[in-house]
Amino acid sequence: MKHVTRLAASAALAAGLALSAQAAAEVKIGVIASTTGPGASLGIPYRNVYTNLPPQIAGQPAKFVILDDGSDPSTTVKNARKLVDEEKVDILLGPTFTPGCLAVSDVAVEAKIAMICLAPVVVPPAKMPWVYSIPQSVPVMIAGVVEHMKANGGKTIGYIGFADGWGDLVLKALEATAGPAGIKIVASERYNRPDTSVNAQVLKLIAAKPDAILVGGSGTPATTPHIALKERGFAGTIYHTHGVIGADFIRIGGKSVEGTIAPTGPLMVAEQLPDSNPIKKVALDFFAKLSPAYPQVRNAFSGYSYDAFLLVQGAVTAVGTKAKPGTPAYRQALRDALEATKEVVGTHAVYNMSASDHNGVDQRARVLVRVEGGQWKLLK
Amino acid sequence: MNFDIALLLIQDGLTNGAIYALLALAILLVFAVSRVLYVPQGEFVAFGALTLATLQQAKVPGTAYLVAGIGAVAMIVELVAALRERRRQGLASSALLYVVIPTALLGLAVWLAPQKPPLLVQVLLTLALVVPLGPMTYRLAVQPIANASVLVLLFVAVAVHYALMGLGLVFFGAEGWRTPSFVSAQVALGPMTASAQSLLVIAASAILIVALWQFFGRTLWGKALRATAMNRTGARLVGIPTEASGRLAFTLAALFGAFSGVLIAPFTTIYYDSGFLVALKGFVGAVIGGMTSYPLAALGAVLVGLLESFASFYASAFKEVIVFSLLIPVLLWRSLVSRHVEEEHDE
Numbered sequence: 202m203k204h205v206t207r208l209a210a211s212a213a214l215a216a217g218l219a220l221s222a223q224a225a226a227e228v229k230i231g232v233i234a235s236t237t238g239p240g241a242s243l244g245i246p247y248r249n250v251y252t253n254l255p256p257q258i259a260g261q262p263a264k265f266v267i268l269d270d271g272s273d274p275s276t277t278v279k280n281a282r283k284l285v286d287e288e289k290v291d292i293l294l295g296p297t298f299t300p301g302c303l304a305v306s307d308v309a310v311e312a313k314i315a316m317i318c319l320a321p322v323v324v325p326p327a328k329m330p331w332v333y334s335i336p337q338s339v340p341v342m343i344a345g346v347v348e349h350m351k352a353n354g355g356k357t358i359g360y361i362g363f364a365d366g367w368g369d370l371v372l373k374a375l376e377a378t379a380g381p382a383g384i385k386i387v388a389s390e391r392y393n394r395p396d397t398s399v400n401a402q403v404l405k406l407i408a409a410k411p412d413a414i415l416v417g418g419s420g421t422p423a424t425t426p427h428i429a430l431k432e433r434g435f436a437g438t439i440y441h442t443h444g445v446i447g448a449d450f451i452r453i454g455g456k457s458v459e460g461t462i463a464p465t466g467p468l469m470v471a472e473q474l475p476d477s478n479p480i481k482k483v484a485l486d487f488f489a490k491l492s493p494a495y496p497q498v499r500n501a502f503s504g505y506s507y508d509a510f511l512l513v514q515g516a517v518t519a520v521g522t523k524a525k526p527g528t529p530a531y532r533q534a535l536r537d538a539l540e541a542t543k544e545v546v547g548t549h550a551v552y553n554m555s556a557s558d559h560n561g562v563d564q565r566a567r568v569l570v571r572v573e574g575g576q577w578k579l580l581k
Numbered sequence: 582m583n584f585d586i587a588l589l590l591i592q593d594g595l596t597n598g599a600i601y602a603l604l605a606l607a608i609l610l611v612f613a614v615s616r617v618l619y620v621p622q623g624e625f626v627a628f629g630a631l632t633l634a635t636l637q638q639a640k641v642p643g644t645a646y647l648v649a650g651i652g653a654v655a656m657i658v659e660l661v662a663a664l665r666e667r668r669r670q671g672l673a674s675s676a677l678l679y680v681v682i683p684t685a686l687l688g689l690a691v692w693l694a695p696q697k698p699p700l701l702v703q704v705l706l707t708l709a710l711v712v713p714l715g716p717m718t719y720r721l722a723v724q725p726i727a728n729a730s731v732l733v734l735l736f737v738a739v740a741v742h743y744a745l746m747g748l749g750l751v752f753f754g755a756e757g758w759r760t761p762s763f764v765s766a767q768v769a770l771g772p773m774t775a776s777a778q779s780l781l782v783i784a785a786s787a788i789l790i791v792a793l794w795q796f797f798g799r800t801l802w803g804k805a806l807r808a809t810a811m812n813r814t815g816a817r818l819v820g821i822p823t824e825a826s827g828r829l830a831f832t833l834a835a836l837f838g839a840f841s842g843v844l845i846a847p848f849t850t851i852y853y854d855s856g857f858l859v860a861l862k863g864f865v866g867a868v869i870g871g872m873t874s875y876p877l878a879a880l881g882a883v884l885v886g887l888l889e890s891f892a893s894f895y896a897s898a899f900k901e902v903i904v905f906s907l908l909i910p911v912l913l914w915r916s917l918v919s920r921h922v923e924e925e926h927d928e
Contacts, residue, residue: 400893
């Protein structure tokens with residue numbers, strides 16, 4: 202008798218499981234993160250979000266298939282093919298570095314699978330309708346600097362940046378946004394990350410007498426021209442890019458970076474945001490949800506990972522039962538739903554996608570912060 | 582450009598040039614004595630700067646453990662060599678150099694670091710910690726293949742460069758450090774004001790260069806080094822131990838590197854991999870000196886510093902291009918005026 206009940210119970214359970222599986226098939230999400238190689242310091246926080254999220258999306262069971270590409274674009278492509286052909290994933294998240302994103306874009310278009318790049322990359326949606334990239338573009342960030350300058354009556358700006366791709370990107374963004382705002386770029390200088398002296402460039406900048414100076418650097422090397430400018434008595438405002446946000450910049454810069462203004466994603470100063478900002482709630486929620494398992498969750502990269510997850514969640518909800526996961530129809534539906542994303546609040550931005558915009562962020566994705574008393578404070 | 586700016590650029594160029602000169606001399610010395618193009622010279626600059634920066638935070642620098650670790654490896658290599666040759670002679674001095682001194686230094690660093698000793702003590706401790714890495718590098722990487730061709734030695738030097746850079750990342754971390762200025766005063770020099778720190782760098786480099794010159798000219802060891810540099814076989818024939826000469830050359834190079842690091846640390850943020858580019862500019866200086874003449878190498882390095890400073894002012898985006906392009910006309914001129922010397926003449 203006992204046996205029979207147990208048998209009946211397990212049969213019922215099995216039937217129930219089969220039923221629920223039919224109701225909501227598992228959504229497979231492929232993740233490519235550079236958790237080894239030179240991009241590892243970024244790739245690891247990107248990945249850790251997915252290893253710590255519950256295996257569920259919009260009430261449906263979900264599975265994250267995570268592969269490491271060793272920061273090598275050719276491995277990224279191999280991984281993408283493996284995820285698409287063998288794992289039959291429904292959507293790709295990552296890679297976590299720009300060259301990898303560019304390399305995988307072609308695979309995504311060819312295999313007809315949507316991908317959300319977690320590193321900034323500019324691809325025309327008309328040509329690559331399957332590719333999305335969510336980090337704020339450099340012009341969005343630099344526009345904040347230009348706006349702030351204009352509001353404070355600045356007319357001329359000097360630029361000093363890395364003699365590399367990053368320095369170029371920032372300068373181009375500055376050129377594109379400063380002109381329309383009526384701000385003139387009066388000097389443009391370059392330096393290298395390991396330079397022992399930037400005094401010559403600084404002298405030239407100061408000789409041009411700009412109202413403010415933008416430093417197109419990142420991390421602690423961005424302090425080198427800043428300290429030299431202060432030593433030579435530059436009194437105007439010194440702006441930086443979002444590449445410097447972090448405690449190390451202030452550790453190296455010390456007193457001389459006091460008053461620095463830089464743009465950043467709202468995530469970095471979530472607690473200081475006004476309650477009226479919808480991003481505040483999402484960001485704090487995100488910290489609360491992940492910090493027990495992953496205490497270092499407070500970083501920009503993990504934020505992008507979570508935002509990509511939220512976007513996919515929105516798309517999965519929108520698709521609902523219109524198609525079955527694991528089929529080409531489902532992949533197509535997910536892509537279309539992503540493109541129709543409206544007002545999805547993330548930790549970095551409020552996302553609005555369209556056929557012509559696969560980045561989806563606006564000025565709400567940026568706040569200005571200032572160094573006050575050795576801390577990054579939200580500039581109100 | 583006005584007169585003031587020109588003076589400031591010259592001051593900046595001379596300061597950097599003085600540091601490049603130290604490195605140029607070290608590279609030249611090592612090349613002359615051991616025929617190794619000393620690529621890892623820059624690592625000693627970074628180690629010197631980072632060790633001082635760590636000491637200033639009252640922490641035990643990674644170099645203390647590094648010296649003890651590499652010393653232990655060198656001792657093992659020495660023991661194996663002694664066992665194979667069935668000799669006991671020399672083991673005591675090796676044990677002293679590779680085990681006793683590094684362990685004592687480690688103890689000293691652990692004891693001194695938390696007490697925040699005065700700056701001079703910190704600098705001396707930094708030099709004491711970094712310099713032993715020079716002879717250890719020689720023992721481990723160069724001595725076993727001291728008679729190999731210049732090309733093989735160059736490859737080994739590149740390998741040592743990467744190994745030391747990797748160790749730098751492990752022991753100091755990826756973030757950079759900057760030390761406060763030794764002296765913060767401004768000194769009025771006729772029409773211009775110079776920062777006392779720059780003058781200190783120029784003076785310290787000059788003193789070290791003069792000391793090296795005196796060492797070469799007046800001491801037995803200095804003369805032995807010169808003899809080895811001129812003709813290794815001849816030097817060996819008259820009883821100069823070439824291994825000891827090599828070790829001495831690497832020790833001096835490490836001293837110059839670490840000292841440059843200490844001097845440069847207040848000017849800029851130093852990372853574990855910063856040294857390479859700095860040393861490369863010293864190398865350009867040494868090439869201008871034809872890899873033979875010490876005064877010309879020092880002058881060349883100062884010229885590199887000045888050129889860099891003015892290039893930064895006029896065309897900062899092309900600064901490195903301008904500095905390294907200088908090599909091409911210099912090499913052309915050198916190859917035209919100097920008579921060709923067979924490189925491997927003593928083999």
